[in-house]
Amino acid sequence: MAGKVAQRRAALRENLVLIAERTISEKGLTALRARDLASEAGCAVGAIYNVFGDLTDLVLTVNARTFHRLGADVAEALAEAPQDPVEQLIVMAQAYHKFAADNHLSWRALFDVERAPDEAAPDWYLEEMGRLFAYIADPLAVIFPGRDSHEHALLTRALFSSVHGIVLLGLDQASSGVPAEDIDRMIALVLRQLTASS
Amino acid sequence: MAGKVAQRRAALRENLVLIAERTISEKGLTALRARDLASEAGCAVGAIYNVFGDLTDLVLTVNARTFHRLGADVAEALAEAPQDPVEQLIVMAQAYHKFAADNHLSWRALFDVERAPDEAAPDWYLEEMGRLFAYIADPLAVIFPGRDSHEHALLTRALFSSVHGIVLLGLDQASSGVPAEDIDRMIALVLRQLTASS
DNA sequence: CCCTCAATTGAACGCAGTTCAGTGATAGGC
DNA sequence: GCCTATCACTGAACTGCGTTCAATTGAGGG
Numbered sequence A, B: 001m002a003g004k005v006a007q008r009r010a011a012l013r014e015n016l017v018l019i020a021e022r023t024i025s026e027k028g029l030t031a032l033r034a035r036d037l038a039s040e041a042g043c044a045v046g047a048i049y050n051v052f053g054d055l056t057d058l059v060l061t062v063n064a065r066t067f068h069r070l071g072a073d074v075a076e077a078l079a080e081a082p083q084d085p086v087e088q089l090i091v092m093a094q095a096y097h098k099f100a101a102d103n104h105l106s107w108r109a110l111f112d113v114e115r116a117p118d119e120a121a122p123d124w125y126l127e128e129m130g131r132l133f134a135y136i137a138d139p140l141a142v143i144f145p146g147r148d149s150h151e152h153a154l155l156t157r158a159l160f161s162s163v164h165g166i167v168l169l170g171l172d173q174a175s176s177g178v179p180a181e182d183i184d185r186m187i188a189l190v191l192r193q194l195t196a197s198s
Numbered sequence C: 001c002c003c004t005c006a007a008t009t010g011a012a013c014g015c016a017g018t019t020c021a022g023t024g025a026t027a028g029g030c
Numbered sequence D: 001g002c003c004t005a006t007c008a009c010t011g012a013a014c015t016g017c018g019t020t021c022a023a024t025t026g027a028g029g030g
Helices: A004-027 A034-041 A045-051 A055-080 A085-102 A104-112 A123-143 A149-171 A180-194 B004-027 B034-041 B045-051 B055-080 B085-102 B104-112 B123-143 B149-171 B180-194
Strands: none
Touching: A004 A034, A004 A045, A004 A055, A004 A104, A034 A045, A055 A085, A055 A104, A055 A123, A085 A104, A085 A123, A085 A149, A085 A180, A123 A149, A149 A180, A149 B149, A149 B180, A180 B149, A180 B180, B004 B034, B004 B045, B004 B055, B004 B104, B034 B045, B055 B085, B055 B104, B055 B123, B085 B104, B085 B123, B085 B149, B085 B180, B123 B149, B149 B180
């Protein structure tokens, strides 16, 4: 039986990812414990380290999946959006907001995981980020046809960052919780203004 | 000698805050250790817990000071700004950016400290936040005289959140580091557009 | 069927924050 | 000025975490 070991490894890996994903989404990143994980997966704590380098590796794997789901939601919203590029941007931003609200703890884990300061961002992160930026850049290119690429890149980043900031502070409990419809109104307000031809 | 104990307590408290402030600003929140703190302050670890409930309390005290310095910097920038309300907003936002860049680790500690999910935000936080919001709301009231207060509040929050998001992602290493002048350009771009009368 | 060696185990390690019984200084009464 | 009840201070010990590694197990070729 060649590959029996590899099969078990793969099954364990998948299992650990699913358990970690559920734990993070239900109780948050800080509730993730190596011992709980092992006990739920029915394996020894050491087995985790045969499959992942450390817990951060596992969290990054979960984050990659979360980021991918986020990208898919935004893409789906874009596909169903009207032709008007401004409306497309608003629909995507509100899809971003909805994802963050519906998957709050998983979404927070995307940013709360501690990265080694010198280590580069993982490839999948840059790829997914690039995909999101592309979704934004396309309507922007329609709205502002006559700008150079650097300016386009800055505008894309500024737009994403602004929406991200609105969602981040809007969902933050410390800011005493802004109602969801107010967040959506802020998003629409900002995007309409940012894309208005001066 | 009445109050000799109280004096020592106060001196220790001040000392601990200063050491923690320096540690956070130089090495980041995650480098703060109770034992290192005690050894630097020349006291026992237990003494920390006579003065602060736990390390989070100490960090929150440091954060209050950081937030206050941030507010002062923004206020100073506003005082030196031209009369034009749009320029005032830009100058304040760029002062916010400069503070975050110059005090990166201390600024990060403002958001990275873990808060108990049910616990309310501390008073000083709401006060300082309110002060910052007031700095923004004043020029906005000049620019948009005819809006109701709820809309003003939303616009103020949206504006702050957008600038915060631009600075946050701009300074984030994972986004491969946006040059400071590009961050300032994004800030100016966004604020000019957001305050343009449609 | 046995032997070899790698995968797996879980007790142990190092290192955090936090606690608490023991210790010593303080402040008030005499 | 002394005595003592009180309380702050001490730091070793406790708890809980991620991670490691000597011991053990079991898979797979001869």
